[in-house]
Amino acid sequence: MCLLGIDLGGTSIKAGLVDINGKILKKGQVPTGAGEGTTAVLKRIKNLARDLAGEQGLALGELEGVGIGIPGSVDVARGLVHLAPNLFWRDFSLRDELAALLDLPVAIENDAHVAALGEMWQGAGRGYTSILMVTIGTGIGSGLIIDGRVHHGLFGYGAEMGHIKMVCDGRQCHCGGHGCLETLASATAMVKSFREYLAAGYPSMLSDRPELGAKEILAAAAGGDELAGRVIDEAACYLGTALANAVLLVGPEAIIIGGGPAQAGEVILDPIRKHLAAAMGTWQLKPVPVLQAALGNDAGIIGAAYLAMKTSSQY
Amino acid sequence: MCLLGIDLGGTSIKAGLVDINGKILKKGQVPTGAGEGTTAVLKRIKNLARDLAGEQGLALGELEGVGIGIPGSVDVARGLVHLAPNLFWRDFSLRDELAALLDLPVAIENDAHVAALGEMWQGAGRGYTSILMVTIGTGIGSGLIIDGRVHHGLFGYGAEMGHIKMVCDGRQCHCGGHGCLETLASATAMVKSFREYLAAGYPSMLSDRPELGAKEILAAAAGGDELAGRVIDEAACYLGTALANAVLLVGPEAIIIGGGPAQAGEVILDPIRKHLAAAMGTWQLKPVPVLQAALGNDAGIIGAAYLAMKTSSQY
Numbered sequence: 099m100c101l102l103g104i105d106l107g108g109t110s111i112k113a114g115l116v117d118i119n120g121k122i123l124k125k126g127q128v129p130t131g132a133g134e135g136t137t138a139v140l141k142r143i144k145n146l147a148r149d150l151a152g153e154q155g156l157a158l159g160e161l162e163g164v165g166i167g168i169p170g171s172v173d174v175a176r177g178l179v180h181l182a183p184n185l186f187w188r189d190f191s192l193r194d195e196l197a198a199l200l201d202l203p204v205a206i207e208n209d210a211h212v213a214a215l216g217e218m219w220q221g222a223g224r225g226y227t228s229i230l231m232v233t234i235g236t237g238i239g240s241g242l243i244i245d246g247r248v249h250h251g252l253f254g255y256g257a258e259m260g261h262i263k264m265v266c267d268g269r270q271c272h273c274g275g276h277g278c279l280e281t282l283a284s285a286t287a288m289v290k291s292f293r294e295y296l297a298a299g300y301p302s303m304l305s306d307r308p309e310l311g312a313k314e315i316l317a318a319a320a321g322g323d324e325l326a327g328r329v330i331d332e333a334a335c336y337l338g339t340a341l342a343n344a345v346l347l348v349g350p351e352a353i354i355i356g357g358g359p360a361q362a363g364e365v366i367l368d369p370i371r372k373h374l375a376a377a378m379g380t381w382q383l384k385p386v387p388v389l390q391a392a393l394g395n396d397a398g399i400i401g402a403a404y405l406a407m408k409t410s411s412q413y
Numbered sequence: 414m415c416l417l418g419i420d421l422g423g424t425s426i427k428a429g430l431v432d433i434n435g436k437i438l439k440k441g442q443v444p445t446g447a448g449e450g451t452t453a454v455l456k457r458i459k460n461l462a463r464d465l466a467g468e469q470g471l472a473l474g475e476l477e478g479v480g481i482g483i484p485g486s487v488d489v490a491r492g493l494v495h496l497a498p499n500l501f502w503r504d505f506s507l508r509d510e511l512a513a514l515l516d517l518p519v520a521i522e523n524d525a526h527v528a529a530l531g532e533m534w535q536g537a538g539r540g541y542t543s544i545l546m547v548t549i550g551t552g553i554g555s556g557l558i559i560d561g562r563v564h565h566g567l568f569g570y571g572a573e574m575g576h577i578k579m580v581c582d583g584r585q586c587h588c589g590g591h592g593c594l595e596t597l598a599s600a601t602a603m604v605k606s607f608r609e610y611l612a613a614g615y616p617s618m619l620s621d622r623p624e625l626g627a628k629e630i631l632a633a634a635a636g637g638d639e640l641a642g643r644v645i646d647e648a649a650c651y652l653g654t655a656l657a658n659a660v661l662l663v664g665p666e667a668i669i670i671g672g673g674p675a676q677a678g679e680v681i682l683d684p685i686r687k688h689l690a691a692a693m694g695t696w697q698l699k700p701v702p703v704l705q706a707a708l709g710n711d712a713g714i715i716g717a718a719y720l721a722m723k724t725s726s727q728y
Contacts, residue, residue, distance in 0.1 A: 228567075242662070244559065251664020252543075253698045258661040263654055263692050275694040339578055346573040347557070347662055349566020377578050379590040383568045 108184030216401025338373025420713030531716025653688025
């Protein structure tokens with residue numbers, strides 16, 4: 099039994115053949131070419147799928163099913179992509195069109211949710227059935243899995259941790275709100291805070307660096323730079339407090355942190371755990387596992403294959 | 414088919430016979446007498462159950478099942494009451510002991526969760542399967558129902574809205590934390606804030622009243638008192654913001670507000686809706702229904718009967 103997991107991004111289509119144990123057998127990627135229109139994108143997906151199946155000595159029709167993660171809002175029940183700005187898609191019936199083209203069952207889902215499924219199946223979340231995955235990057239993405247299934251909620255977008263309001267009248271967010279978590283604790287926010295402190299005259303070993311990213315700040319914090327440590331601790335305080343609220347509201351069995359800054363490891367995970375515990379206080383009956391995402395870029399492929407497996411097993 | 418729903422409180426045991434349409438056929442109550450010990454409490458439950466069945470022309474054994482809500486922490490899977498301070502119970506195997514005494518299937522659950530089930534079945538939440546119920550009183554209680562079932566979360570206590578941290582270094586909470594929602598928006602908190610403003614010299618039509626409760630403040634706000642309106646609006650701002658976070662994280666289909674202050678109606682519900690919408694911003698794709706609880710004290714009986722029905726239908 100062989101599943102096809104697809105991670106559809108604005109710049110590239112990544113896909114992999116995955117067995118029922120979650121092992122990637124073959125993988126490949128091609129440019130998305132979203133500007134050429136829907137039909138061209140679907141054709142490239144088909145070619146990539148056929149090539150991967152061929153490398154494995156299989157015809158396309160021998161695959162069990164296809165899962166695909168989309169960078170946008172998805173109506174899973176109806177198989178529609180509502181809005182995917184990076185792909186220029188709006189209200190596109192991706193599931194049925196792709197299923198017709200491949201003659202295979204297709205399941206679609208938002209990509210942050212797919213990554214969470216992947217981490218639950220084969221990554222840091224193995225052994226858990228209810229997890230919250232938070233991805234720190236330009237913004238803050240999140241996916242909530244309850245009892246092994248993606249939780250979509252009233253508006254279909256599932257958990258939107260990044261837009262929880264943490265500070266009244268805080269920094270303006272691109273969503274139009276103020277004080278959203280991602281304005282305070284994303285990689286972008288860490289850099290912004292760091293630059294604000296530098297401009298205010300705080301000393302740092304990084305003060306002469308013209309180019310500066312969250313990676314450099316995390317490395318400096320690990321190396322003992324006081325200002326870098328302060329910026330990371332402040333971001334971790336907002337993250338830990340928001341996570342405590344999530345634990346008080348939903349109580350996932352484990353929290354998985356993904357994205358670039360999470361790769362720095364304990365220098366960011368430890369302060370998150372500390373502030374989570376502080377905000378939980380007596381309500382934390384035992385430490386809530388806060389784990390580093392383990393699959394990196396493969397989470398999308400593996401999660402999409404999991405989606406395909408669960409969907410095709412319903413038939 | 415007749416179910417027995419029991420609302421076990423520190424001072425009284427309320428119980429009702431409920432049909433499968435959620436209609437209370439008979440109800441009654443007796444003092445709990447928790448100080449006399451476990452056996453005495455269980456015996457009183459049995460007598461009340463037998464009396465109610467008798468009034469309906471039924472023997473106890475003709476009932477389909479029993480549900481019971483407990484003011485404390487419950488391990489539903491194992492049928493244990495972990496801790497119920499008002500009853501002086503700790504790690505008591507209530508489910509099995511009561512089932513043996515009544516010779517009927519028994520299901521147990523925390524009382525805030527039971528009330529949420531009741532409102533979903535027969536109250537303000539009819540027609541919804543995922544609701545968040547928030548009860549404003551001395552503290553702030555909450556129950557989260559997802560897909561028709563109580564959501565228990567990692568620590569078993571389900572949603573604990575009241576202890577979400579809203580303000581850093583805010584008022585001390587009895588839980589040991591600071592700035593918990595219930596220190597800012599419970600009935601107790603409204604009274605406290607009102608008194609603080611009075612002490613600071615703010616004028617109010619209530620300034621001469623020696624005894625003052627949330628009910629009087631809500632009535633004054635409805636009557637146009639500026640200070641009362643300000644206090645209600647501040648509490649509603651914290652509630653609405655916390656509810657927005659819950660919608661962003663979990664997205665229940667409807668929010669139900671219970672407890673004394675909710676009975677004042679629009680004077681509190683309207684500001685909650687306003688602040689919820691403001692905190693959601695563009696993430697609120699349509700208004701989230703914020704509804705007044707409809708069952709009052711019967712929510713516990715009806716919810717417990719629902720629990721009994723769902724549990725016995727599994728056999």
